[in-house]
Amino acid sequence: xxxxxxxLQAGLRDLARxxxxxxxALGFLVxxxxxxxxxxxxxxxxxxxxxxxxxxxxxxALVFGTIHVYASREFVELLLAQPVPRGQLFIGQFLGLALPxxxxxxxxxxxxxxxxxxAGPGGGALLALLVAGVALSVSFAAIATWIAxxxxxxxxxxxxxxxxxxxxxxxxxxxxxGAAAAFGDYPLERPLLALMAGNPVDLARxxxxxxxxxxxxxxxxxxxxERTFGTGIGTGVAVATLALWCAAPLALAARxxxxxxx
Amino acid sequence: MITATSIRKRFGTLDVLHDVSLDVxxxxxxxxxxxxxxxxxxxxxxxxxxxxxxxxxxxxxGAVADAAGRYRRHIGYMPQAARFPENLRVRDVLDLxxxxxxxxxxxxxxxxxxxxxxxxxxxxGTLSGGTRQKVNAAVAFLFRPSLLILDExxxxxxxxxxxxxxxxxxxxxxxxxxxxxxxxxLTELEELxxxxxxxxxxxxxxxxxxxxxxxxxxxxxxxxxxAALMRSExxxxxxxxxxxxxxxxxxxxxxx
Numbered sequence: 001x002x003x004x005x006x007x008l009q010a011g012l013r014d015l016a017r018x019x020x021x022x023x024x025a026l027g028f029l030v031x032x033x034x035x036x037x038x039x040x041x042x043x044x045x046x047x048x049x050x051x052x053x054x055x056x057x058x059x060x061a062l063v064f065g066t067i068h069v070y071a072s073r074e075f076v077e078l079l080l081a082q083p084v085p086r087g088q089l090f091i092g093q094f095l096g097l098a099l100p101x102x103x104x105x106x107x108x109x110x111x112x113x114x115x116x117x118x119a120g121p122g123g124g125a126l127l128a129l130l131v132a133g134v135a136l137s138v139s140f141a142a143i144a145t146w147i148a149x150x151x152x153x154x155x156x157x158x159x160x161x162x163x164x165x166x167x168x169x170x171x172x173x174x175x176x177x178g179a180a181a182a183f184g185d186y187p188l189e190r191p192l193l194a195l196m197a198g199n200p201v202d203l204a205r206x207x208x209x210x211x212x213x214x215x216x217x218x219x220x221x222x223x224x225x226e227r228t229f230g231t232g233i234g235t236g237v238a239v240a241t242l243a244l245w246c247a248a249p250l251a252l253a254a255r256x257x258x259x260x261x262x
Numbered sequence: 263m264i265t266a267t268s269i270r271k272r273f274g275t276l277d278v279l280h281d282v283s284l285d286v287x288x289x290x291x292x293x294x295x296x297x298x299x300x301x302x303x304x305x306x307x308x309x310x311x312x313x314x315x316x317x318x319x320x321x322x323x324g325a326v327a328d329a330a331g332r333y334r335r336h337i338g339y340m341p342q343a344a345r346f347p348e349n350l351r352v353r354d355v356l357d358l359x360x361x362x363x364x365x366x367x368x369x370x371x372x373x374x375x376x377x378x379x380x381x382x383x384x385x386x387g388t389l390s391g392g393t394r395q396k397v398n399a400a401v402a403f404l405f406r407p408s409l410l411i412l413d414e415x416x417x418x419x420x421x422x423x424x425x426x427x428x429x430x431x432x433x434x435x436x437x438x439x440x441x442x443x444x445x446x447x448l449t450e451l452e453e454l455x456x457x458x459x460x461x462x463x464x465x466x467x468x469x470x471x472x473x474x475x476x477x478x479x480x481x482x483x484x485x486x487x488x489a490a491l492m493r494s495e496x497x498x499x500x501x502x503x504x505x506x507x508x509x510x511x512x513x514x515x516x517x518x
Contacts, residue, residue, distance in 0.1 A: 003362065010350060010358045017349035017385070074345035078401070081310045081339035082362045085330045261273075261313035 003088040011096015021104050028108025036116045043212050046125035050208050054201050057136040062161040065144025070154045077262050090257040102137040128211040132204035135242040139200045142249035149256040168201045200245040207238040263288045263440050269318035278304045279464045289438040293451040296461035302444050323408040342413040344398030348387030359401050372400040375426045391418045412443045448485035462495040
């Protein structure tokens with residue numbers, strides 16, 4: 001068995017027994033089931049759940065991810081002292097964090113949908129929501145890993161992770177809105193599309209909303225996005241850009257892991 | 263054995279290791295000693311590949327450091343703190359390390375001697391500090407590498423377990439393998455060490471046999487000899503005029 005899968009298996013065993021990961025999955029299960037319980041249909045539940053996903057998934061991936069990487073440091077040092085290449089160890093460690101987080105979200109949100117909605121009208125929205133949630137989990141887990149590998153001071157690292165969460169979920173939208181208001185006399189379509197691509201949370205929002213055909217809720221950038229690309233191509237562009245948002249921080253974290261002194 | 267030549271390491275503006283050259287010979291226990299912050303841990307981390315030297319080279323049993331880390335097949339490492347993932351069972355930890363080093367000859371003696379069979383299905387997070395340290399030692403000695411690097415190995419162990427570990431270290435030496443050990447328990451080093459490497463402020467101030475160190479410091483016990491080295495270095499660092507500068511203290515690296 002190769003080193004990646006060995007380290008990944010150990011990571012999965014560890015986090016499968018982690019009570020916070022279990023609580024995270026259970027939390028999504030309860031919220032999703034609750035939304036169905038109060039009479040929602042598939043698309044309505046997906047829409048309500050979207051707001052929870054956009055806030056909670058980045059927060060958990062950033063804070064839990066940063067703390068987990070710090071807590072694993074001594075174990076990583078022990079593994080690095082074995083005859084294993086750093087690159088493979090990093091991939092195993094990262095997947096051992098990202099897969100349980102993604103899985104906990106997908107199981108927690110997916111089971112009630114599968115139970116209530118099946119392949120009904122909410123199917124496309126559910127799929128988009130699951131893709132968006134998993135992509136956000138992976139992307140923010142990679143950002144958390146990069147932060148923890150760059151910052152030796154644990155308090156600073158967690159603080160930085162919280163700052164990234166605030167910036168992407170709260171501040172960024174205000175910044176975009178402010179820019180749109182301030183430069184309203186200029187053609188802003190392209191700059192605003194570029195700004196949207198600069199935030200994985202915005203991309204995840206648009207990805208799900210384009211499936212729900214609720215343009216009134218998409219906001220300016222979302223509506224612009226759909227008008228520019230159309231639903232089909234727009235979905236593809238959003239997924240591809242989200243994939244880039246997973247790959248780029250992961251590449252930065254991998255580079256840092258390869259070069260840093262432990 | 264380790265052959266290290268002119269190892270240099272700097273963190274920011276701080277020079278941690280200055281041209282350290284050291285041979286750790288086969289069939290001997292070498293004590294790496296020095297005050298806190300003297301560069302011991304950095305030197306160990308460089309040999310393990312956890313940190314990279316800014317200059318210099320080293321080999322372990324003739325194998326030079328490679329990107330894939332294959333040379334670490336020659337090394338067993340026991341860190342000071344055993345921080346395994348809390349939700350792994352003891353069995354998971356041992357199985358992982360066994361699987362990471364396939365085909366290497368095994369040595370399960372410490373697993374048996376520490377009676378770890380009874381702990382195998384327990385989660386690491388539920389173990390006492392002493393039992394974690396036993397697992398830590400068992401992991402380090404799980405194979406038969408030519409070099410064992412032990413960082414404060416008996417810290418947290420009860421006297422019986424510490425005795426078992428010391429016997430194991432002597433056995434490794436008798437088999438002609440090398441042990442590099444750091445410890446602040448000087449009586450323990452006195453029991454085990456054949457050679458001493460003394461680091462201070464990143465300079466290797468002494469490297470040689472215990473007998474040579476005793477002779478130079480005119481002391482009868484290793485503990486007193488190392489304490490004398492530390493005191494002299496402290497005086498030197500504080501730039502206080504030493505009443506009688508010891509004749510045995512070399513200005514630069516001294517080999518015996």
